[in-house]
Amino acid sequence: MLKPQIDVYMACDTPWDQAKTVLFGAPFDSTTSNRPGTRFGPSALRRESYGLETYSPYQDRDLADCSVLDSGDLELSLGSPQLALEAIEERAAEILEGGKLPFLLGGEHLVTLGAFRAVHRRYPDVCILHFDAHTDLRGYYLGVELSHACVIRRCWELTGDGRIFQFGIRSGDRSEWLWGKDHVSTHPFDLGGLEEQVKALANTPVYFTVDLDVLDPSVFPGTGTPEPGGVSFDELRRAVTLVCSHCNVVGCDVNELSPPYDPSGVSNAVAAKIVREMLLALEC
Numbered sequence: 001m002l003k004p005q006i007d008v009y010m011a012c013d014t015p016w017d018q019a020k021t022v023l024f025g026a027p028f029d030s031t032t033s034n035r036p037g038t039r040f041g042p043s044a045l046r047r048e049s050y051g052l053e054t055y056s057p058y059q060d061r062d063l064a065d066c067s068v069l070d071s072g073d074l075e076l077s078l079g080s081p082q083l084a085l086e087a088i089e090e091r092a093a094e095i096l097e098g099g100k101l102p103f104l105l106g107g108e109h110l111v112t113l114g115a116f117r118a119v120h121r122r123y124p125d126v127c128i129l130h131f132d133a134h135t136d137l138r139g140y141y142l143g144v145e146l147s148h149a150c151v152i153r154r155c156w157e158l159t160g161d162g163r164i165f166q167f168g169i170r171s172g173d174r175s176e177w178l179w180g181k182d183h184v185s186t187h188p189f190d191l192g193g194l195e196e197q198v199k200a201l202a203n204t205p206v207y208f209t210v211d212l213d214v215l216d217p218s219v220f221p222g223t224g225t226p227e228p229g230g231v232s233f234d235e236l237r238r239a240v241t242l243v244c245s246h247c248n249v250v251g252c253d254v255n256e257l258s259p260p261y262d263p264s265g266v267s268n269a270v271a272a273k274i275v276r277e278m279l280l281a282l283e284c
């Protein structure tokens with residue numbers, strides 16, 4: 001069920017029939033292990049978007065010329081990851097059935113699994129490009145399978161080996177790194193190797209998941225599990241633009257903005273601007 005809509009991301013008010021890309025929020029943070037608060041991410045990001053321009057001088061494109069609908073936030077069962085994921089999957093499937101691109105705003109990273117299930121059903125050969133500080137490859141975390149720390153492992157159960165490409169990773173349990181060597185492709189510490197990977201995926205549908213904690217915490221402190229040693233804003237901006245303009249992106253998400261941990265509000269602006277650059281690059 002969608003909540004009554006109050007705000008939309010700037011200029012993203014295209015009617016459903018004409019929309020090519022549909023934003024939807026999943027304000028869910030129930031499995032967050034360190035610092036909760038990402039449930040406030042989608043609304044903070046929308047509000048902050050009004051402090052930005054719709055025009056991007058980087059891409060010489062304007063959101064006012066794009067066909068994006070912000071369809072609001074899902075009303076999710078915060079006590080049940082299973083039910084929350086089902087609701088996210090159902091919404092992503094509706095958007096795909098309408099011939100549109102689902103663009104999910106988290107929430108903690110577990111929300112990716114809901115959207116990815118729907119995308120994978122429609123595109124069984126889909127690959128994942130995954131930007132993150134963390135591997136998220138645990139089999140279980142604190143005794144549960146449905147955890148933000150396990151989300152990419154759950155996605156791998158759908159894709160199988162050789163279809164997940166991680167970038168910026170600089171944290172994980174030793175067992176996750178060892179397991180990952182045999183099953184996924186992990187580019188540690190930064191976004192090096194992305195251009196080659198994008199070229200290699202030219203004819204493949206791609207699900208693109210951006211955990212904003214791939215950024216250095218000095219740029220982006222507003223997140224649940226900050227991990228020093230991350231990339232700069234401009235490195236991430238260039239990378240998301242490359243992926244969104246050159247890959248066949250069939251679903252994407254931006255997650256892990258947790259506004260309470262950045263009283264300056266700058267993290268909200270960082271997230272809103274990354275979303276703007278992604279939307280503009282996807283539409284071209």
Ligand SMILES: [Mn+2]
Pocket residue numbers: 109132133134211213214225256
């Ligand atoms: Mn992370």
